[in-house]
Amino acid sequence: MKLQLQRPAVVFDLETTGVQITRDRIVEISILKVHPDGEEETKTRRINPGMPIPAAATAVHGITDEDVANQPTFAQVARSLYEWIDGCDIIGFNSNRFDVPMLVEEFLRAGIAVDFSDRRFVDVQTIYHKLERRTLEAAYKFYCGKELTNAHAADADTQATYEVLQAQLDHYPDELQNDIAALAKFSSYGRTVDFAGMLAYDEQDEIIINFGKYRGQRLKEVLLRDPGYYGWVQGAQFPLETKAWFTRVYQSLIAK
Structure with a gap:
C-alpha cells in the first residue's frame, strides 16, 4: 500500500x-x-x-x-x-x-x-x-x-x-x-519532551524526569528542591538537546 x-x-x-x-x-x-x-x-x-x-x-x-x-x-x-x-x-x-x-x-x-x-x-x-x-x-x-x-x-x-x-x-x-x-x-511509547527520552510529560502536561533517582518526579519541583541537580546535568554526558530543556526550565524558575 x-x-x-x-x-x-x-x-x-x-x-x-x-x-x-x-x-x-x-x-x-x-x-x-x-x-x-x-x-x-x-x-x-x-x-x-x-x-x-x-x-x-x-x-x-x-x-x-x-x-x-x-x-x-x-x-x-x-x-x-x-x-x-x-x-x-x-x-x-x-x-x-x-x-x-x-x-x-x-x-x-x-x-x-x-x-x-x-x-x-x-x-x-x-x-x-x-x-x-x-x-x-x-x-x-x-x-x-x-x-x-x-x-x-x-x-x-x-x-x-x-x-x-x-x-x-x-x-x-x-x-x-x-x-x-x-x-x-x-x-510512540509515550510523550517524551526531548528526543533522547530523558524527559517526558505526565498526564497534566508537566515535564517529569525519565531517568535516575528522580525518575517520575516533576522537573520544576526537583530543581527547586535540589538546585545543584541542574549543574550536575550540565556537567554530565547528556545530549545537548536534553541539557537545553533543563536550561529552559531552570531559567524559567530563576526568572520568577
Missing part, C-alpha cells in the same frame, strides 16, 4: 561510530525523500566523524577510517542537509530511540538550531515490535518476502525500512491508519 502523505516525508538511516549519542558520531547517512505525489529522491553520503571508527563498529557496517578520510565532516554538510529535510515528517527503524536523537545531537554540535516541533515521527521498528517483535532483516522477510542483502549499509536499510512500512499498511489494515499523524502516534 502506498503511503498517503499531505507533505513530504524522509525515511533515513545512520551508520555511526557507536551507540552513545553524546560521544559517538555519524559516518554515513542515507535519506529517501518521498513527496505526496509519489516522487522519490535519495541521497547517501559518507561523513568523516573526526574520530577513529572502532573495529566493533566497522564489523557491523563495514565502513573504515580510510573510507571516510576524504569525506566532509557533519558540520560541513549540516546546513544543506537540514534545509533539505525542512518541513518533512521523519520515518526510520529504531529512529525515535536512536537515529533521531543522534541526528539532532550532530545538528546542535554543528550550531544548527533544530526545530522539529511540527514534525511527526514514525518508527517502523516500534510498529513491528508492537505487532510482531523481530529485527529489520526478519521484518523484511516477513512483510516483503525478501532477503535483506547488504544489511547495515545505510542505503539498503533505508530502502528496506520504507518497503516494510508500506507492507505493514497492507498487513494490518484494521490496526494501522494510512496517515502520518496516526502512524507517529502508534510509533
Whole structure:
C-alpha cells in the first residue's frame, strides 16, 4: 500500500561510530525523500566523524577510517542537509530511540538550531515490535518476502525500512491508519519532551524526569528542591538537546 502523505516525508538511516549519542558520531547517512505525489529522491553520503571508527563498529557496517578520510565532516554538510529535510515528517527503524536523537545531537554540535516541533515521527521498528517483535532483516522477510542483502549499509536499510512500512499498511489494515499523524502516534511509547527520552510529560502536561533517582518526579519541583541537580546535568554526558530543556526550565524558575 502506498503511503498517503499531505507533505513530504524522509525515511533515513545512520551508520555511526557507536551507540552513545553524546560521544559517538555519524559516518554515513542515507535519506529517501518521498513527496505526496509519489516522487522519490535519495541521497547517501559518507561523513568523516573526526574520530577513529572502532573495529566493533566497522564489523557491523563495514565502513573504515580510510573510507571516510576524504569525506566532509557533519558540520560541513549540516546546513544543506537540514534545509533539505525542512518541513518533512521523519520515518526510520529504531529512529525515535536512536537515529533521531543522534541526528539532532550532530545538528546542535554543528550550531544548527533544530526545530522539529511540527514534525511527526514514525518508527517502523516500534510498529513491528508492537505487532510482531523481530529485527529489520526478519521484518523484511516477513512483510516483503525478501532477503535483506547488504544489511547495515545505510542505503539498503533505508530502502528496506520504507518497503516494510508500506507492507505493514497492507498487513494490518484494521490496526494501522494510512496517515502520518496516526502512524507517529502508534510509533510512540509515550510523550517524551526531548528526543533522547530523558524527559517526558505526565498526564497534566508537566515535564517529569525519565531517568535516575528522580525518575517520575516533576522537573520544576526537583530543581527547586535540589538546585545543584541542574549543574550536575550540565556537567554530565547528556545530549545537548536534553541539557537545553533543563536550561529552559531552570531559567524559567530563576526568572520568577
